[in-house]
Amino acid sequence: MSIVAVGSVAYDSLKTPYGERERVLGGSATYFSIGASLFSHVNLVGVVGEDFEDTDLDLLKSRNVSLEGLVHRPGKTFFWKGEYGENLNEAITHDTQLNVFAEFNPEIPNSYLDSSIIFLGNIHPALQGKVIDQIGKGRFVVCDTMNLWINETRDDLLKVLKETNLLFVNEGEAKLLTGEKNTIRTGRKILEMGPQMVCIKRGEFGSILMNKENIAMVPAFPVEKVVDPTGAGDTFAAGFLGHVARTGKLDFPTCREAVKVGTVLSSLEIEDFSVERLKTITMEEINSRLEEYRKIIS
């Protein structure tokens, strides 16, 4: 199975307790594509500006990533500047420059139409809806979202959820979306909003995967040194959907295993800044950590 990945491609300036980096490669579609391409072919949809470096294009080309849907526009690439304090779960944003991303209007090239999985990264739900209109039908539609869209564009988001097969959502966002306080009841409410499956992400406390018949509680991998948490959620989604794509199955047991692959891939990703760790990860490393992880959670 191929995956269409729609989202931001960006440059980030980051500060964490382990150091600083200026204008390094970032964005939800970037993390997702590099991560998922370890498992499956990825068709990227995004937009970059004139400042986008050839070396970064080459990185994406060198992976199993199609770039026909990556549009180049006059102007600058989306830029985000942020910082993580001791609480690595929350970023403090110092600057956001949407640049060419402000006019992002995702168009799906014909060559992408044979994809079976559509990953809608964390962008405006109206744009997610446009992608669903173009290519959602009969495909496995996976959606990510955030507080901003839940608060500001709730109606658009609810429309997207009706067409969504699997929602990735942080625990706090899930509670905000449903107005529910108990996490399991939160999951049940989301399943009534459209998605057949929901994966509630709890950061260092692991994830919960639910459909109407099943619940899976999956612990986090015990990471001792988080160098840069940027991209952890998108890399989790990459491991998850990469595993689903390589097996070609969409049932609950496959998705439960996919949570573990996503957990392990993101636990590796956060060990270095930006996509540095993702660049060098091998399938052997993933499998070796998966084995270690299975011992810890078995």
Add this chain to the structure above:
Amino acid sequence: MSIVAVGSVAYDSLKTPYGERERVLGGSATYFSIGASLFSHVNLVGVVGEDFEDTDLDLLKSRNVSLEGLVHRPGKTFFWKGEYGENLNEAITHDTQLNVFAEFNPEIPNSYLDSSIIFLGNIHPALQGKVIDQIGKGRFVVCDTMNLWINETRDDLLKVLKETNLLFVNEGEAKLLTGEKNTIRTGRKILEMGPQMVCIKRGEFGSILMNKENIAMVPAFPVEKVVDPTGAGDTFAAGFLGHVARTGKLDFPTCREAVKVGTVLSSLEIEDFSVERLKTITMEEINSRLEEYRKIIS
């Protein structure tokens, strides 16, 4: 194996989002003894006042609990009045009357000396130390503690930890004890303080069991309706040590399984006020929920 359980026996007045109860049976040794007696013989050490009801004595006697170490003193039984808001992880204390518990000086009856496991409930570490002096040697010493003792009686606590085989500790308390922010590193630091094993409890996020060679991440049972969280920690310890006692083994795989039994027992306990649910629980119910739990975490 028999277990000696040292801790408070109390009356609690409770308010939770699900209702109120006046002067119901409580206390760490009470929850622990009733819970663990489902699996093994328990030798209780505690103190009650003249107001302690015969029906409550009868309840303990009706279980597999020896009461030779339960001292009756002139005065009133330890009383606690508290409330839980929407955040069920934190109790607001309205009143604490130590009463006869203020002079509690645990003495171990000779008939308890054949016990192999010593559970030191959350009491002043100097008292925990006295119990260790009397019966700790060569036995499996298990200790619970809290913020108050970490802040106010740190030296006493550090002495106790040197003699402790297994420490039960909440995540926040563990971080307070070690000054460490990462949970896994917190666990490693605790293992340097004396205990051969530590179980870090994360409430609705599950538990982490660690010794120097192993880590086990164990999810919580997904409870949808927490009626009264009082006693959850002691009931967790009861299921844990009850399982260890019935198997007669102290190795890591047994303790990892014990975390699951503790998780399941406490998930049942919090479904009703005080010890109401513990009174009626059968081994069949425990095993049935364990089976459900294994599906959720497998």
